[in-house]
Amino acid sequence: MSRIIGPLARLATLALLLALILKPDWFVPVLKPFTENGAPVIYNQGSLLSLTLYHLGLVAIASLIGTALALVMGVFVTRKVGAEFLPLSRSLVNIGQTFPPVAVLALAVPVVGFGLKPTLIALVLYGLLPIFENTITGLKEVPANVVEAARGMGLNPTQQLFRVELPLALPVILAGIRLSVVINMGTATIGSTVAAKGLGEVIIAGLLTSNTSFILQGGIIVALLAVLIYDALSILERRVARRTGRLAEVAG
Amino acid sequence: MIELEHVSRRFGDQLAVDDVSFSVERGTITVIVGTSGSGKSTTLRMINRLIEPSAGTIRIDGKDTASVSGEVLRRGIGYVIQGNGLFPHWTVARNIATVPTLLGWDSSRIAKRVDELLTLFSMKPEEFAQKFPHQLSGGEQQRVGVARALAAEPGLLLMDEPFGALDPIIRAKAQEDLLAVQQRLGITVVLVTHDMEEAIHLGHRIAVMDGGRLLQYAPPAEILARPAHGFVEKLVNGVDRPFRLLSLAPVSSIVEPGTAEGPPIAATATLRDALSELLWHQRDALPVASADGTLVGRVSLAALRAHAGAAA
Numbered sequence: 167m168s169r170i171i172g173p174l175a176r177l178a179t180l181a182l183l184l185a186l187i188l189k190p191d192w193f194v195p196v197l198k199p200f201t202e203n204g205a206p207v208i209y210n211q212g213s214l215l216s217l218t219l220y221h222l223g224l225v226a227i228a229s230l231i232g233t234a235l236a237l238v239m240g241v242f243v244t245r246k247v248g249a250e251f252l253p254l255s256r257s258l259v260n261i262g263q264t265f266p267p268v269a270v271l272a273l274a275v276p277v278v279g280f281g282l283k284p285t286l287i288a289l290v291l292y293g294l295l296p297i298f299e300n301t302i303t304g305l306k307e308v309p310a311n312v313v314e315a316a317r318g319m320g321l322n323p324t325q326q327l328f329r330v331e332l333p334l335a336l337p338v339i340l341a342g343i344r345l346s347v348v349i350n351m352g353t354a355t356i357g358s359t360v361a362a363k364g365l366g367e368v369i370i371a372g373l374l375t376s377n378t379s380f381i382l383q384g385g386i387i388v389a390l391l392a393v394l395i396y397d398a399l400s401i402l403e404r405r406v407a408r409r410t411g412r413l414a415e416v417a418g
Numbered sequence: 419m420i421e422l423e424h425v426s427r428r429f430g431d432q433l434a435v436d437d438v439s440f441s442v443e444r445g446t447i448t449v450i451v452g453t454s455g456s457g458k459s460t461t462l463r464m465i466n467r468l469i470e471p472s473a474g475t476i477r478i479d480g481k482d483t484a485s486v487s488g489e490v491l492r493r494g495i496g497y498v499i500q501g502n503g504l505f506p507h508w509t510v511a512r513n514i515a516t517v518p519t520l521l522g523w524d525s526s527r528i529a530k531r532v533d534e535l536l537t538l539f540s541m542k543p544e545e546f547a548q549k550f551p552h553q554l555s556g557g558e559q560q561r562v563g564v565a566r567a568l569a570a571e572p573g574l575l576l577m578d579e580p581f582g583a584l585d586p587i588i589r590a591k592a593q594e595d596l597l598a599v600q601q602r603l604g605i606t607v608v609l610v611t612h613d614m615e616e617a618i619h620l621g622h623r624i625a626v627m628d629g630g631r632l633l634q635y636a637p638p639a640e641i642l643a644r645p646a647h648g649f650v651e652k653l654v655n656g657v658d659r660p661f662r663l664l665s666l667a668p669v670s671s672i673v674e675p676g677t678a679e680g681p682p683i684a685a686t687a688t689l690r691d692a693l694s695e696l697l698w699h700q701r702d703a704l705p706v707a708s709a710d711g712t713l714v715g716r717v718s719l720a721a722l723r724a725h726a727g728a729a730a
């Protein structure tokens with residue numbers, strides 16, 4: 167749980183990111199050496215800001231859907247009625263993770279067409295695993311005597327789940343969501359191959375015209391976004407963990 | 419009053435509780451004692467239907483517990499478990515408010531009740547109400563656990579090894595607290611322990627279990643004086659029987675007319691305390707004083723010896 171970057175480094179990263187998106191011209195001297203034959207140094211086929219927002223929106227929607235799906239599945243297989251579905255669900259989720267997102271795109275496009283839909287399908291499938299597994303782990307780690315006490319006080323199964331089990335599992339579930347979001351940040355770039363708007367466009371434009379500067383621009387913005395989001399979610403996680411007394415237990 | 423009639427519970431091939439019948443008088447403490455795996459917890463948990471009996475009937479105040487839903491039943495029965503099971507993400511106040519909240523009490527009534535209970539367990543509300551369980555000592559956590567169980571004013575309190583995780587000094591204090599609270603509120607308590615000493619100290623009646631069967635159900639003095647042949651005998655031989663018998667009765671029960679030299683003993687002290695004082699001051703008799711300090715007679719070594727020897 168060690169903080170990956172300190173407050174100062176966090177600010178610096180954010181500043182660098184904003185500069186790259188809003189004032190790309192500032193970076194001409196740095197990126198110039200990566201272009202040949204007088205090709206444009208700075209991506210010029212659209213606004214970097216709108217591509218970044220599209221990219222974030224895509225990841226946000228995919229993560230929301232993925233989280234909802236994985237949570238429901240994770241909760242279901244840890245209930246008595248759903249226990250027998252655990253192996254099956256686990257296999258499905260694992261296939262989602264091992265099947266290459268590019269292949270998912272290739273299979274999905276003929277069915278749902280180009281654009282946002284096939285990309286969302288690929289991202290959702292690819293990001294399920296960490297949330298699903300962490301939901302199961304988090305729920306199983308809730309101390310048995312706390313659940314016993316909840317039952318003994320007369321909480322019904324729904325009340326036990328929402329008032330006791332999920333709140334106590336939340337830090338672990340959040341860690342899964344954080345992992346999934348960061349994976350999706352990077353994976354979302356492939357959406358541009360099927361015409362979903364996003365930062366992948368910058369990278370692909372660079373690949374098509376052999377313009378390394380474009381590739382660097384797109385790649386670095388995606389990487390910085392991922393780092394900042396990872397960091398922000400880590401902070402949130404620590405807050406939640408501290409509130410549930412978990413962190414204090416660990417720290418003694 | 420709680421009545422268990424021919425209650426059994428089977429797990430697969432195993433009979434965890436085997437045809438157990440006993441009844442618990444209102445306002446008394448019954449202690450279920452036995453070795454690990456003897457079926458104590460299973461018996462206790464069948465009373466609030468955390469476990470359903472495989473056979474038999476359990477009635478509380480004449481009403482079959484199977485006639486209401488498990489959740490409704492449990493909201494009306496206090497339940498305390500080893501290691502307290504407090505909700506770590508809730509404050510002390512919210513933990514105590516668990517059942518009143520489920521029952522839909524209004525918030526001012528809940529707040530008043532939380533203050534009342536914290537005060538009853540000598541914890542200042544303004545200091546403790548907003549703390550989280552991990553900020554409390556083991557003894558404080560244990561008291562909050564009992565306070566939470568008593569929050570909705572249940573007439574019955576079930577406790578499964580409630581003092582098991584406490585060190586000896588805190589444990590003794592917790593036992594005294596329980597006795598005081600039980601007397602003050604007049605509640606019925608069924609408590610599970612594997613410690614015969616604890617059973618004798620706390621119980622008005624003791625149920626000794628082994629291998630799922632109820633071997634003997636009697637007041638502590640009778641268990642000590644006339645243990646059932648076999649397992650109970652072995653269990654009781656482990657504790658200092660004469661001293662135990664002495665600790666069950668107050669000095670007032672054998673006070674005799676007359677006077678004696680030396681520091682007076684309170685009439686409410688146990689015979690064991692009296693013996694200790696007599697030995698310490700090297701006397702054959704000591705004066706006995708009532709609560710207001712007037713001397714009411716004397717207690718003698720001979721009378722103590724006669725009382726402790728009753729078992730032999």
Ligand SMILES: Nc1ncnc2c1ncn2[C@@H]1O[C@H](COP(=O)(O)OP(=O)(O)OP(=O)(O)O)[C@@H](O)[C@H]1O
Nearest residue numbers: 429432434452453454455456457458459460461612
């Ligand atoms: N849910 C269950 N499933 C299967 N077997 C169980 C279950 N609960 C209890 N048992 C078995 O029933 C027997 C009695 O268990 P119980 O918990 O009542 O014992 P106990 O007297 O409370 O023991 P301890 O002092 O160790 O708590 C044990 O052999 C135990 O393994």
Ligand SMILES: [Mg+2]
Nearest residue numbers: 458459460578
């Ligand atoms: Mg037990």
